Amino acid sequence: MIRYMLAACALKVFSINNATNSAYRWLGNVIGAQKRVKAGIPQFYLDRARKIIADTERFDAIKPGDRLLEIGTGWFHWESTILRLVHDVEVNLVDVWDNRQFPVFKEYFAVLDKTIEKEIPSLDGKINRVHEYLSKLQQTNSFDEAYQILGHKYFVNPKGTLDQFPDNHFNLIFSSSVLEHVTKEDVPAFMKDCYRVLKPGGLCIHLVDLGDHLTLYDKTMPYNKNYLRYSNSVWRSFFENKVQYFNRIQRSEWMKYFADAGFVVVEERPEPINISDVKISKDFAKFGKDDLECLTLNVVHRKP
Numbered sequence: 001m002i003r004y005m006l007a008a009c010a011l012k013v014f015s016i017n018n019a020t021n022s023a024y025r026w027l028g029n030v031i032g033a034q035k036r037v038k039a040g041i042p043q044f045y046l047d048r049a050r051k052i053i054a055d056t057e058r059f060d061a062i063k064p065g066d067r068l069l070e071i072g073t074g075w076f077h078w079e080s081t082i083l084r085l086v087h088d089v090e091v092n093l094v095d096v097w098d099n100r101q102f103p104v105f106k107e108y109f110a111v112l113d114k115t116i117e118k119e120i121p122s123l124d125g126k127i128n129r130v131h132e133y134l135s136k137l138q139q140t141n142s143f144d145e146a147y148q149i150l151g152h153k154y155f156v157n158p159k160g161t162l163d164q165f166p167d168n169h170f171n172l173i174f175s176s177s178v179l180e181h182v183t184k185e186d187v188p189a190f191m192k193d194c195y196r197v198l199k200p201g202g203l204c205i206h207l208v209d210l211g212d213h214l215t216l217y218d219k220t221m222p223y224n225k226n227y228l229r230y231s232n233s234v235w236r237s238f239f240e241n242k243v244q245y246f247n248r249i250q251r252s253e254w255m256k257y258f259a260d261a262g263f264v265v266v267e268e269r270p271e272p273i274n275i276s277d278v279k280i281s282k283d284f285a286k287f288g289k290d291d292l293e294c295l296t297l298n299v300v301h302r303k304p
């Protein structure tokens with residue numbers, strides 16, 4: 001808990017102005033890239049790869065030539081590249097800043113080339129094509145070279161909107177561990193933007209991580225929803241920050257934001273945890289067990 005508190009203080013300091021903000025991002029990227037290359041592909045990324053392959057197959061979400069959008073693509077375009085290995089599609093990647101880490105991208109996909117039969121066994125029929133792409137990626141020395149092979153289009157929009165894309169443009173939109181970072185006040189407009197750029201009949205698949213991201217800085221704490229113990233005012237004063245912002249929006253609130261934007265639910269798959277050791281603040285008392293215990297929300301929606 002001490003490291004949790006110290007991390008909250010340090011993140012507040014890094015949030016003071018643009019210079020401290022940039023310093024945090026620079027440090028995070030340099031240290032983050034080294035750590036990731038050393039640690040190898042985390043298990044949850046492999047789980048996510050299997051999930052996105054299975055979901056897109058189950059819902060028949062991708063046809064050849066489709067246009068895909070990954071929101072908050074981050075360091076190494078994980079789900080996008082996995083899907084591109086399997087399908088002939090145009091992949092568009094958007095983020096609010098350029099936090100790409102080429103050494104991690106290269107390392108992860110090189111490892112995947114050696115382990116993919118074991119890690120994603122469902123690719124049987126497409127495995128030769130997947131290996132061809134993966135071996136070509138190993139010859140590249142920059143994201144630009146990799147994009148020439150994959151056809152990925154990368155966009156940075158610091159406003160965090162989808163203004164650069166026309167209406168009814170994408171067949172599939174997806175994100176992983178991103179929506180929880182959108183500022184709470186911006187979420188309704190962001191959802192409407194997603195709805196606007198998706199084609200009628202198109203799907204969006206989101207994985208929303210509802211956990212307390214500050215616990216990632218304290219290895220003595222489990223990854224859970226510790227933040228539920230803090231009222232909104234305490235959270236804002238002592239814990240909320242700009243550099244590692246997360247919005248504390250709960251499962252039923254997310255479902256309402258999607259519905260209000262016009263989306264129809266296709267599937268909702270919550271992953272629950274036990275929160276019996278967290279004393280719930282009065283500001284979260286209105287939520288039921290289904291909300292409070294939901295750590296990860298996997299949701300699939302359709303634009304009618």
Ligand SMILES: C[S@@+](CC[C@H](N)C(=O)[O-])C[C@H]1O[C@@H](n2cnc3c(N)ncnc32)[C@H](O)[C@@H]1O
Pocket residue numbers: 071072073074075076077078094095096097099159160161175176177178181182
């Ligand atoms: C936790 S990281 C996840 C990155 C990537 N999806 C992954 O799992 O490897 C969250 C990402 O979302 C991005 N992000 C936050 N708000 C965003 C917004 N409004 N639009 C697009 N990206 C956003 C951040 O810059 C960051 O790259």
